[in-house]
Amino acid sequence: MRTSACRGNVDLRRPLSALLSQVLVAFTVELDNEFELRMAAAGYPGARLSWMIWSNLMRFTREDGLSVRDVARQALAPEKRIRFELGCLERWGFVELQPERGDDRSAPIATHRRTGRKLRDGWGSGRGIRSNWIVHPTHKGLEAIQIWPMLSDEIEERWKARFGDAFIARLRKSLLAVVGQLELEMPHALPSDWPEAETFPPRVTKTTANLPLPTLLSQLLLQCSIEFDRESPFSLALCANTLRVLGETPVRVAEIRRLTGSSVERTNIGWRLKPYVLVEADLTVGRGKVARLTALGLKTQKIYHQRTEEIEKRWEARFGKDEVSQLRESLLEVFTHRNTDGLALSACLLPPEGVLRAGRQSPALGRRDVGTAARQRMQDLVMQTQDFVRDPENTLPHYPLWDMNRGFGP
Numbered sequence: 001m002r003t004s005a006c007r008g009n010v011d012l013r014r015p016l017s018a019l020l021s022q023v024l025v026a027f028t029v030e031l032d033n034e035f036e037l038r039m040a041a042a043g044y045p046g047a048r049l050s051w052m053i054w055s056n057l058m059r060f061t062r063e064d065g066l067s068v069r070d071v072a073r074q075a076l077a078p079e080k081r082i083r084f085e086l087g088c089l090e091r092w093g094f095v096e097l098q099p100e101r102g103d104d105r106s107a108p109i110a111t112h113r114r115t116g117r118k119l120r121d122g123w124g125s126g127r128g129i130r131s132n133w134i135v136h137p138t139h140k141g142l143e144a145i146q147i148w149p150m151l152s153d154e155i156e157e158r159w160k161a162r163f164g165d166a167f168i169a170r171l172r173k174s175l176l177a178v179v180g181q182l183e184l185e186m187p188h189a190l191p192s193d194w195p196e197a198e199t200f201p202p203r204v205t206k207t208t209a210n211l212p213l214p215t216l217l218s219q220l221l222l223q224c225s226i227e228f229d230r231e232s233p234f235s236l237a238l239c240a241n242t243l244r245v246l247g248e249t250p251v252r253v254a255e256i257r258r259l260t261g262s263s264v265e266r267t268n269i270g271w272r273l274k275p276y277v278l279v280e281a282d283l284t285v286g287r288g289k290v291a292r293l294t295a296l297g298l299k300t301q302k303i304y305h306q307r308t309e310e311i312e313k314r315w316e317a318r319f320g321k322d323e324v325s326q327l328r329e330s331l332l333e334v335f336t337h338r339n340t341d342g343l344a345l346s347a348c349l350l351p352p353e354g355v356l357r358a359g360r361q362s363p364a365l366g367r368r369d370v371g372t373a374a375r376q377r378m379q380d381l382v383m384q385t386q387d388f389v390r391d392p393e394n395t396l397p398h399y400p401l402w403d404m405n406r407g408f409g410p
Helices: 016-041 051-056 068-075 079-091 139-163 165-179 213-230 253-260 295-319 321-334 344-349 372-390
Strands: 095-098 109-111 118-120 134-137 277-281 289-293
Touching: 016 051, 016 139, 016 213, 016 295, 016 321, 016 344, 016 372, 051 139, 051 213, 068 079, 068 134, 079 095, 134 139, 139 165, 139 213, 139 344, 165 213, 165 295, 165 321, 213 295, 253 289, 253 372, 289 295, 295 321, 344 372
Parallel strands: none
Antiparallel strands: 095 134, 109 118, 277 289
């Protein structure tokens, strides 16, 4: 059962899903920073392709090509989502899409509104992509394929240097103790949306010991999401972010990004949130908007806390009370471990010089020039990173919301 006390300054009441999320995001941030740095050294500055899109899509592409249908099958993902992600990768220059040999159906050609180039109608989006089209990595994509496979192990070695070999071994052991009991085949990274349980087939792969640390975190968090979403009309991703940080007292809409640790685009009060959130003009300053929870939102927030606790208790009965307790203890220790440089987790989140999170200006993905939107997103990334480094426990998101504008990163 979850304790309601604090250990030092660390809140022990966070749901297990939140702990998994925060450690996963921290690891992903360091992975993505290193990938960006190495792609820049290879001649591709600003190539911010996240570990999520590598693990769930790019690693299945190959030089001789693979059909969209086969990529989706290997990725354990619906074709609709894969087509959308392939459209993004096409626009960013990582893949090319070609009709299957013998397919004489021509795709309509249109003039690109920005560059004037003659391109397939729907180029750079999921629109019009067919199941039998062949996916090929470009030169840029092949460079990414060369860089990505080694990074998880390298970043894990850095974590061992900061936290100690013994601690990372305990963390990995506690994750494996539960992942090894999961009943579904799962992707290697948390998807960019939230599929239901029936999306995944029964597990046949029993060997999990060699899985990357972020994959173990992702699969457990995905299991939390599957169980939560199966029993709720509202998703864990929505509850753990905007609905968690709002209440009866109005909060400035512009602050939601900071409070959730997510991007501006992913915290907009869109149609999914409207039944739960009331947005009004901020009369205290005469400009801007404030948000607060409706009666339904307050009820949903309460159910979120109850249901996450129920899932953890269910896991204790299903996977073993000691196993789940050790998992929680290992994850909590990530937030308290200190070395000679201070809080070890803060060091993981500190960006190296030469990446966007450190303030380097680079064109947005798929663009040649640094535009207004790219500068604003760079500023947002810098601010988010500073928050993460200063106070990881209270600023890392309780559920990752991968942002397409960040290469499907946090």
